[in-house]
Each structure stands twice: as structure tokens, then as C-alpha cells.
Amino acid sequence: MPKLLIANWKANKNAATTVQWFADFAAELTKRLDGQKLAVKVVITPSFPLLALARQEIDTLMADWKTRMLPECGIELGLQDISQFGAGSYTGAVAGQNVAWLKPNLVVLGHSERRQYFQETSAQVAAKFDQVADLPATAVVCVDRGEVVPQARALGPAAASKVIVAYEPVEAIGTGKHTGVDQVTQVVKEIKTAFTAQTQVLYGGSVDELTINEYVLVADGVIIGTASLDGTQFARVVAAAQSTPMV
Numbered sequence: 282m283p284k285l286l287i288a289n290w291k292a293n294k295n296a297a298t299t300v301q302w303f304a305d306f307a308a309e310l311t312k313r314l315d316g317q318k319l320a321v322k323v324v325i326t327p328s329f330p331l332l333a334l335a336r337q338e339i340d341t342l343m344a345d346w347k348t349r350m351l352p353e354c355g356i357e358l359g360l361q362d363i364s365q366f367g368a369g370s371y372t373g374a375v376a377g378q379n380v381a382w383l384k385p386n387l388v389v390l391g392h393s394e395r396r397q398y399f400q401e402t403s404a405q406v407a408a409k410f411d412q413v414a415d416l417p418a419t420a421v422v423c424v425d426r427g428e429v430v431p432q433a434r435a436l437g438p439a440a441a442s443k444v445i446v447a448y449e450p451v452e453a454i455g456t457g458k459h460t461g462v463d464q465v466t467q468v469v470k471e472i473k474t475a476f477t478a479q480t481q482v483l484y485g486g487s488v489d490e491l492t493i494n495e496y497v498l499v500a501d502g503v504i505i506g507t508a509s510l511d512g513t514q515f516a517r518v519v520a521a522a523q524s525t526p527m528v
């Protein structure tokens with residue numbers, strides 16, 4: 282299975298900077314790959330209002346790149362969140378039905394910023410998982426170390442066996458703090474014990490082009506925030522991941 286790289290744009294960007302990002306990303310990645318095929322799966326998660334534009338940009342890029350990717354690799358669209366309610370009278374919410382037409386490949390749930398600033402709980406994350414089940418998308422559930430067991434319990438065994446889990450230590454998010462690979466390896470084990478042995482586990486927290494290699498060796502992929510905001514810089518992160526032996 283190819284490594285999964287998620288570009289988490291959070292609440293950044295507008296229409297003009299989104300278009301610019303794709304132009305910069307495509308130009309730099311083409312240069313860096315230098316004729317090699319793309320061997321990782323990249324998912325871009327813009328804020329809701331930018332999804333349709335990003336979908337258009339991705340479709341154009343993928344049409345151009347048809348022959349330049351290994352099977353199961355390429356660029357996909359993802360969501361940063363979803364409402365815990367279905368479609369209906371929930372002003373301000375975004376339900377699966379509202380975004381299904383944009384063909385999201387995955388939905389990030391329970392990011393620490395959602396837990397911290399929006400008081401999201403593991404029970405709410407479990408309710409959101411049920412909404413993701415309505416989409417042809419996989420849920421990526423973010424947890425810090427102390428949330429591994431409570432989140433697996435809140436999801437229940439059936440849901441827990443279907444999600445991808447991202448280990449995101451709060452102290453490393455947006456801070457430049459480098460989490461030791463031994464610690465990531467240990468928490469990946471704890472996640473596989475609490476979820477399932479087959480669960481794909483990602484790491485997220487200040488990953489950049491200099492550190493991505495070590496993380497993709499011990500995790501199934503990474504979530505990248507700050508280093509994904511500039512298209513040129515993110516293309517370098519992707520190229521660095523791909524250059525890791527065994528990726």
C-alpha cells in the first residue's frame with residue numbers, strides 16, 4: 282500500500298492562493314520527480330468553501346498526469362471535518378450529502394484543534410464516523426496518546442476496524458517540535474493494540490521535507506500542516522517521502 286500524505290490546509294487560503302498553490306505544486310513536483318512515477322498517495326484537505334475549486338484543480342492535474350503515477354497513487358481531495366448530523370435543519374453544518382458530489386477520498390475527524398477550540402469529544406467523533414459511512418470516503422481519526430483507548434472505545438469495534446488513525450501529539454502541532462521516532466513507533470503499537478493489528482496509522486506534527494523520511498519508515502503516512510501551505514514546499518515534502526528507501 283502506498284504511503285498516505287495528507288496536506289491539512291486548516292482555515293488558510295482563498296480562491297487565488299488555491300489556484301497558485303496547484304500551479305506551484307505541479308511545477309515543483311514535476312521537476313523533483315524528474316521522470317519517475319509518483320509512488321505515494323497525496324490528499325489535499327482545503328476548507329469547505331475551497332473544495333469545489335480544489336476538485337477542479339485536482340481533476341485538471343490528474344488528467345495531465347495520467348501516465349505519471351503508480352497504481353493507487355495520485356492526488357485526491359479530503360475533508361477536514363463533517364457534521365455529526367445528517368442532511369437537514371442544522372444551520373451552518375456541512376453534511377455528507379452536501380459534499381458527496383465533490384468525491385472526497387477521506388475525512389479527517391477529531392483533529393486536536395477541533396477538540397480544543399470546538400470542544401469536540403470522542404463520542405462526537407464516533408457520531409461523525411457514522412456520517413462518513415454515507416460517503417465513499419475513509420475516516421482518518423486523529424488522537425493524542427491519551428485519547429487512543431477512549432477513542433477506540435467510543436467508536437466501538439466495528440467502526441474502529443474501518444478507520445485510519447493519526448497520532449498527533451498536541452505539543453508537536455504547528456510548533457516545530459520534533460517528536461522522536463521511538464515515541465512514534467511506541468504509540469503506533471499502542472494504536473494497533475487498541476484498534477486492530479491491520480489499522481493504518483499516520484503521524485502528524487511539524488513534519489517537513491527534512492523529517493518526513495524518518496516518519497514514513499515507522500508509520501503508514503503523515504499529516505502535514507504548516508509545510509503543506511506553500512505548493513512548492515509541499516512538493517518537496519512529497520518528493521522527500523518518495524525518495525525514502527522502501528516507499
Ligand code: PGA
Nearest residue numbers: 454455485486487506507
Ligand atoms: P503541522 O500541523 O504540520 O503544522 O504541525 C499538522 C496537523 O495539524 O495535522
